Amino acid sequence: MIMQINNLRSLTIAVCFIPLLWVVFDIAFDNLGSNQMQALHIRLGDWALRFLWITLAITPVQTVTKWRGMTEYRQLFGLYTFFYASLHVLVYLAVDQVFAWRIIGIDILESSYIWFGLLAYIIVFSLGITSSKASKKLLGKSWKKLHRFIYIAAGAAMIHYFWQLKGNLAEPLFYLLLIFMLLGFRAVIWFKNKQLSQMMIPKGRASTDTESD
């Protein structure tokens, strides 16, 4: 059983590199179309987003299937989100702008869609560097609070994505629907838990009340 899970983990680690290999392949064979720079941005950005959705989906799947072994996969997919988002940012700075800082500065200042991308990346970066078990121990309760920012990152990344489009909103709307479903799921669980605890508390109070009366 343990062997199987370890194999699955290694397999997952390998499979998550396929999108990168695919991009490298398309660069090598000049397969990125007329605007290869834009295509590269979109490819890497898309994969960062996809891994973010997978990361977010782990907890609901865990709740439904009651399979507890998925926490480490959540970390794994989170790190791949960080990986592809970092490549996306690095390509922008090094391959597209070639570190022309003045133009980069103007581009960031004047492009509101980049502000949202930057916010998303700052969050993903912070979560990425604090993802280890050691930092989880070190940060204690604040770790969970910090890592809830992933929902803000998801929202900001979404805005970053559709804010740069001239028109077509079909694909970003699909992703937006996904994030609402995931958030909705969390809200339902939270609401249920709250209801449960509320059902408990009045009972307790009622009993103490009758005792004091």
Place this chain on the structure above:
Amino acid sequence: MIIKTIKNIPGSEITDPLVFQQRRTLIKAMAAMMLTGTSIRTGRADSSKPIWSAVPKSRLSAHELEVTPADATENYNNYYEFAFNKEDPSSLAQSLRIDPWSVEIGGEVEKPGTYQLEDILSQHPLQEYIYRFRCVEAWSMVVPWVGFSLGDLLKTAKPLSSAKFVKLTSVHQPDSMPKQRNNAMLDWPYVEGLRIDEAMHPLTILAAGMYGNILPKQNGAPLRLVVPWKYGFKSIKAVVKIELLKRPPISSWNKFAPNEYGFYANVNPDVPHPRWSQNSERLLGSGFFTPRRQTELFNGYGEQVAHLYRDMDLRHFF
């Protein structure tokens, strides 16, 4: 309204030698098309035999610019009637019917009429214009258009002094244009507009070809506008109607998002789009690790056109 079909322009005007020369080129071109089995109907001529490679270069053409590879220009098209991405129009546009084609000229003119495309092309000397083309999405290319001055065409209809604006309308062909069929996004057909002095400016052309060949359908065949100092969406494709008006027309993108796409849409690095910077642009065909190009005011045509906008606040009239 009575629309008179004008087939012949009165011979009162002396024919420019250039026109005469052009006629021969055109006849040769048509003969070549018949021989090579291509036609306006199929949209694309045999790329190995450019039919208009011999047309004279306009004095306005920027010969020194390195032309973007035709492959990039032909496969990266914003043509929202067909698709909202830039990859699909090159195949989807092949269903467009462009033969026969006529252009209706009306409104504030002395001689309104409907002109056959062949007549327009034979009456206006074609020239090659190598222009920069800057999209509002911050990418650009350099295209060798084959066309003629829009102003020259407008003059044949004799504009009245009341004509202050020009409205151009694209073809409405919902059976071949999926987004028109579904009434998706923009109000169809696509409409663009220019001020009369912009329309009469020698840089403003109607193009029937590019790279020495007939315009591919996805690039606006059989006749499109090219206004090199304005963002690409002003350069309306597949033009069927030109109206001279007293009041400014409402252009399609301006109607869709008035705070993002203005009537003027002059290329201006200092006036950002509300959601992105216009300061720099990615030149198509430029490789990785090549920095973006610094965008120029009026796309580098300031010397020729800046006077049109003297005393105008370009931030307000974006």
